[in-house]
Amino acid sequence: MNNSNNNKKIICAIDFGTSRTGAAWMISIGNISRNQIVPTDINLSINNDTTQWVLTVPAIWEDKAKEIMRRAFYQAGLISSKKSPNLLFCYEPEVAAIDFFQDQRNQLSQFNNKKLLVVDAGGGTIDITLMKPTIVNNEIKEFEILMIPKGGDFGSIYIDQEFQKFFQSFLNLNDNQFKELKNKCPKGFLKLSNQWESLKMGIQSNEMTEDDSHLIEISFDIRKYLKKTNSALNVEDLVNQFNQRNRNSGLSRIKWEDEEDCLEIYGDRIKSFFEKPIQKLRNYLNNLKQTSEIFKQTEIVFFTGGLSNSDYFRKSVQKQLGNNYQYCKSPYPDKSILIGAVFFGFDPNIVSIRRSQFTYGKITCPIFNPEIHDKNRKTIIKNGNNQEIERCGGVFSPILFKGDVIRLSEPILKVSIPVYENQKAINFQIVRTTKKWDPKLKSLYIDSQGVQKMGSVRVPFPESNIPRNKQEVEVAFHFATTEIKIFMKYLPDPTITRQLTLSYDQMEN
Incomplete structure (x- = not known):
């Protein structure tokens, strides 16, 4: 990573998913030494020309969601235009791996060309x-992404939800009453949540038994609220009622420690809060092992993200995957993504090869071919000589196929010409699908099942007397970056270039 021209550059990385109470951010000013990247709450004068914002997002995030965030940054005055290069998106598993390798600088050579499965548990x-680093002279030259990013909704908040369901059941409150409790006692509920967070991350696998008890304090304002709303009961009565209702659950009884104002729960019950999300993850990994070549390639399994602090979570994954891999963990799983995002801000080209998550295409109107086109979609268009030409409307013309290797240095080039004489612009829609098909044998259409409309692009033509079939416009699609970028070049006059705006539609099936 080269730091030669960055001594005035301000990198500001933001992770909206790292904290239950808000966003977390880190800053580095003209320095990419790992020890110099620290959280900050200083007053910072934002300059649109020198501040590089880096926003962390899950690798499976929608393109439209990034566009919404870009619009928000512009409306907040943090970037000077909607297309500003001063806002970068980075994928969380990628930057976590970047931070891990920065932490391992003294022994980088052992990781050269090793295939690293990043499990980002947020x-x-x-x-x-799945990533592979190329290391030259003990420096990271580049990363290659070897698979389409995958994942699902079995992160830490789903474990929290199970705990909250338990707490609501213990208090014997319906949904509206529980919501009112959280609104009336925000400090007490925040304290309760913080205690649970510490317990969730700190408990060891061998402590999740019916013999290991753990205390959670219930604050005075929550107890006062409960007494006010249900004066006939105290907390100990609620404990007894809960135990009676759940006597056949197979889990240990809960207890009330009156002297410490604490609820005493046992490890087997805490383990039960993990079970639904962990089981979803087990099923997901098991399916992945059966249907994918990923694990045949994997050499190292690397844990990052806040949930990776959980000993039980890591051991559950290791048990599911087996002992054929080397396992390692980010030194600071809950900060690794932010630190890596700062490094990414200095060198966003460090991840130079990715895999396409979808088959992308544009909607075209090609010459009608009865062997592959639907006859009901045939349309007649007159050219400049008033000749009638049979075309097929709404055809999915592939630009890039799902799983294809995409390189930062190699945009996909497509040449377009106007259909009509004196046409001022070409407007075409960008679509995507996960379907596998051979467009030489069969066509997909804008309204085919599995085709999603993403947005539209307007490709303008300058005023010219050049014949229609000579007015070629080269459109360059950049899919390897963390945002889709599209540029045009007017080939009769290559000095005419422009970055095009992909106006996103609402995603629809």
């Missing part, structure tokens, strides 16, 4: 990505 999602 708050909402768990993302899985």
Whole structure:
């Protein structure tokens, strides 16, 4: 990573998913030494020209969601235009791996060309990505992404939800009453949540038994609220009622420690809060092992993200995957993504090869071919000589196929010409699908099942007397970056270039 021209550059990385109470951020000013990247709450004068914002997102995030965030940054005055290069998106598993390798600088050579399965266990999602670093002279030259990022909704918040369901059941409150409790006692509920967070992350696998008890304090304002709303009961009565209702659950009884104002729960019950999300993850990994070549390639399994602090979570994954891999963990799983995002801000080209998550295409109107086109979609168009030409409307023309290797240095080039004489612009829709098909044998259409409309692009033509079939416009699609970028070049005059805006539609099936 080259730091030669960055001594005035301000990198500001933001992770909206790292904290239950808000966003977390880190800053580095003209320095990419790992020890110099620290959280900050200083007053910072934002300059649109020198501040590089880096926003962390899950690898499976929608393109439209990134566009919404870009619009928000512009409306907040943090970037000077909607297309500003001063806002970068980075994929969380990728930057976590970047931070890991920065932490391992003294022994980088042992990782050269090793295939690293990154398990990014965050708050909402768990993302899985297979990466391979290329290391030259003990420096990271580049990363290659070897698989389409995968993942699902079995992150830390789903464990929290199970705990909250238990707490609501213990208090014997319906949904509206529980919501009112959280609104009336915000400090007490925040304290309760913080205690649970510490317990969730700190408990060891061998402590999740019916013999290991753990205390959770119930604050005075919550107890006062409960007494006010249900004066006939005290907390101990609620404990007894809960135990009676759940006597056949197979889990240990809960207890009330009156002297410490604490609820005493046992490890087997805490383990039960993990079980639903962990089982979803087990099923997901098991399906992945049966249907994918990923694990045949994997040499190292690397844990990052806040949930990776959990000993039980890591051991559950290791048990599911087996002993054929080397397992390692980010030194600071809950900060690794932010630190890696700062490094990414200095060198966003460090991840130079990715895999396409979808088959992308544009909607075209090609010459009608009765062997592959639907006859009901045939349309007649007159050219400049008033000749009638049979075309097929709404055809999915592939630009890039799902799983294809995409390189930062190699945009996909497509040449377009106007259909009509004196046409001022070409407007075409960008679509995507996960379907596998051979477009030489069969066509997909804009309204085919599994085709999603993403947005539209307007490709303008300058005023010209050049014949229609000579007015070629080269459109360059950049899919390897963390945002889709599209540029045009007017080939009769290559000095005419422009970055095009992909106006996103609402995603629809």
